[in-house]
Amino acid sequence: MTEPQTQPATQTATRTARQGEPLLSVRDMEKHFPVTQGLFKRQVGAVKAVDGISFDVYKGETLGLVGESGCGKSTTGRLVTRLLEPTGGQVMFEGRDITHMSQGRLRPLRRDMQMIFQDPYSSLNPRHTVGAIVGAPFRIQGVQTDNGVKKAVQDLLELVGLNPEHYNRYPHEFSGGQRQRIGIARTLALKPKLIIADEPVSALDVSIQAQVVNLLEDLQNELDLTYVVIAHDLSVVRHISDRVAVMYLGKIVEIADRKSLYATPMHPYTNALLSAVPVPDPRGRAGRERIRLTGDVPSPLNPPPACRFHTRCWKAQEICKKVEPPLAELAGGHRVACHFPENAPGSPDTPAAGKDEPVTA
Amino acid sequence: MLLFVVSIATFAIFFLVPRLAGMSADDLASRYVGKAANAQVIHDTAIRLGFNDPVIVQYGRFVKGIFVGVDRNYGPGVEHCPAPCLGYSYVSQNPVLPDILNRLPITLSMALGAAVVWVIFGVATGVVSALRRGSFFDRLSMGIALAGVSLPIFFTGIVSLAIFRDQLGLVGDVADWVPFSEDPLTWANNLILPWVTLAFLYAAGYARLTRAGMLETMSEDYIRTARAKGLAERAVVLKHGLRATLTPVLTMFGLDLGLLLGGAVLTESTFSLPGIGKYAVDAISNNDLPQVMGVTLIAAAFIILANLIVDMLYAVVDPRVRLA
Amino acid sequence: MSPFLDVKDLKIHFPTDDGLVKSVDGVTFSLERGKTLGIVGESGSGKSVTSLGILGLHKGRGANISGEIWLDGEELVGASQEHVRGLRGKKMAMIFQDPLSAMHPFYTVGDQIIEAYRIHNKVSKAVAKKHAIDMLGRVGIPEPGRRVDSYPHEFSGGMRQRAMIAMALSCDPELLIADEPTTALDVTVQAQILDLMRDLQREFDSALIIITHDLGVVAELSDDILVMYGGKCIEFGSADDIFYRPEHPYTWGLLGSMPRLDREPTERLLPIKGSPPSLINVPPGCAFHPRCPYAERTGDKARTEAPALAETEGGHLVRCHMAPAERRALWENEIKPVLETP
């Protein structure tokens, strides 16, 4: 699947609407992890963690990536930052093909692409001071700073809402939310253009989660950052994203503007996901109708053929088991991979105005 | 597979090392015929025994002996050495394997008996220590355990011999080997000293391992679940806690037992037990290469066998291993 | 008639090398059969310690426990360890957060359910196994007759949690405590498990306590809600009280921190400033005062005097110095409008 796929003509429209070339552009990206067995490490199969996905990220926007555990979100993040090398497809950053670029040639690009990790406890070296952690990128990349590294680090700490006097403290002296701020400060050190945040708030308490979400938004406005935010919490993703991509078993099944994705979700899986989110409104619970999926996500080792969702989809027909639905643009900027989409424009289905509406019986 | 590697290694050490050390084929052959023989006799013997053959041929013969047996030309005639044939002693001219097998029960009695004692004592001490962490019992037993692992066997062995056999006359003379089938009581009485001494050495490690394992296991979520079911504390500890702790203990047990069987040298010398260890010591001091090779191979086989059994037991104990 | 479960001023303190950890420091609530109580609070607020305390699992482990726990007319704090053990699993049972680590990896799912059943029922293994298969079927495990012999690692996350539930329900407990039963699960599986718990509770007519940090989950299931902060119950009331008439500034903060799918997205979330308190050096006075935006309104009292848990109306309890009328006015005029406008 390495040959570049021609883009549907309709995509050009959305692209021009978003002024210019995408910052990050992914085409048919694949990552198959070999599964080996026995003494001689014979390959017996492959985990198709990411199996041919395409998307663009434009400057200044936030793309949310949602999906259930194991669907390949983190792998996607690690592929586009080239912490992993794709086994197929193409990754372009600022128009340069970085798919198979060597680590040496990638190094200058690493300044522009940074990753924030989920666990604020294990991603910081416990034996280094905050100053050393946040200042490390300067030293590694050999960057000159105007008033010395210390001043630069203290500015960063202030930027993420930490006390600059905490320069000489150790990570264990900080709470989870504060540690995540330290991680963010480190990420920001080299003024990256693109930040991939892998579950940046999942390990935090709600009240702290909100602090970090707000911080990420403020920084984006202030520093003109572009984000790819990976999360499984659909509410957080809606709050923070401009566009949202939904993944299922290594594929993007739906990608759209936040508004149209949440108001008129077209893929049955997206509908099911939205309908499964518990709503903090006890009065509404009685009247709400829900889509209940049965079973669990199948193994990415042996994904179901054609449409991967057909084993759990209540709309599945024969064709879904035989022909893989393409990710087609059904409305402006709204692309869906399904033979029988919900809420499709021009279809007899009445569009659901929100998830409180009965989406299906 | 592993035995193959071991056999090559054994062979390499005992056939090639003398060469590298500058011993010629004739020097080797002279060990068979004795120093008194003249050069011609020695040279003929070397040829007859194949010492001049290419290494690969010699190795082939060694392996063939193990699997199908070989014929040995001992000069006056030809003798068939049936498989598995480990060769003939230079000194006694006896085949190596039967000699080793004759001594096996002694070594097995010593090692297995000791193993039973140390596992029971070690694990029990470890469990109690873990449950009463910080108590007097815990500190005392861990202190003793520290002494146990740090004192060498010949020290504890000689001290215990001096006290229990020589001074108090409580136990029999270890060197008087009596098979279990003849007189179990005397058998046990004669062996009790090496058992206890060995157990002291090994139990210490088991107590520490079990204690550490139990401390970890008892804070696992599934222990909380067992308590939440209303299970009595004794069952929680034994059925849920100890069960999960046994896996590393089992690994250590396999390694230790294999090593003890294979490396009984020190223990048997200390107690002058006429087992395989003693045989190995004699073989080395006589420079009797076939005996040394045979004993090495058997020792390696023990270690491998013990590990195999442990791997199999592993699957019995931990169902998660069965998948792989 | 007194309530089925009545907890009064429960305190559980752990003496440690660093000092006395006041994990639970004044928790009061009651619960009837057939009703569901949700306990919410941030990490470390004492939710799990409270629930383990009700099961009596802190007894004899060096914890200082005071207060009263009345279960079906019986006081449990003062009862003997052995007596409470007899009630565990039978009269009250528990479901834990991470079903993989909460099940013993070396025993089959069936064996673990059989064990739970046979502790309290003198029956043969065969009878218990039938019961286990029956329970697995009732929690929606396909082919229970075959899966009963599987090990936990052979189950998916959702199936494991179902098996945990089957185990907890095997002796038909009257009180079921679920500690973050869905936190480790995906949303679609979480929805299945929440449905299952709702259905089973109706079927068994047991009292259910569900502990979580997700206000959405609480809202889906609970009749009553207990909000905990720093080991204390700071607000207790019906689900309607907590979601539509909350009176404690911390509860307001929780509601403002949470992005919601059922409303138009707000421009900004309204987080609570600062971070949760240390349980060893609990802030004096009102434990929430360093983070409370209304602390000045109660003057020095916030820093010097611990507020009592007081009833405002109809069983709605709040622990705050502000006058009830003032709190209600704040909520109606300042908080609610901000939370609801995009």
Ligand SMILES: Nc1ncnc2c1ncn2[C@@H]1O[C@H](COP(=O)(O)OP(=O)(O)OP(=O)(O)O)[C@@H](O)[C@H]1O
């Ligand atoms: N190094 C690896 N070797 C083999 N398989 C891997 C490797 N890394 C990930 N996988 C597999 O690839 C799949 C996708 O993993 P990934 O971590 O991307 O999922 P995710 O969407 O981030 O899930 P989560 O929400 O649990 O973080 C999983 O099935 C995982 O087991």
Ligand SMILES: Nc1ncnc2c1ncn2[C@@H]1O[C@H](COP(=O)(O)OP(=O)(O)OP(=O)(O)O)[C@@H](O)[C@H]1O
């Ligand atoms: N045995 C113990 N000894 C000392 N401190 C303890 C003990 N058990 C719990 N604690 C402390 O009590 C506090 C409350 O813990 P608890 O587990 O009840 O929190 P929680 O509300 O359940 O949080 P989470 O949402 O993270 O599960 C924590 O700070 C914890 O460290």
Ligand code: SF4
């Ligand atoms: S293609 Fe078919 S199976 Fe797949 S999501 Fe659409 S309707 Fe369901």
Ligand code: SF4
């Ligand atoms: S007592 Fe004062 S500080 Fe505490 S919650 Fe009420 S208003 Fe805030």
Ligand SMILES: [Mg+2]
């Ligand atoms: Mg991930």
Ligand SMILES: [Mg+2]
């Ligand atoms: Mg907890």
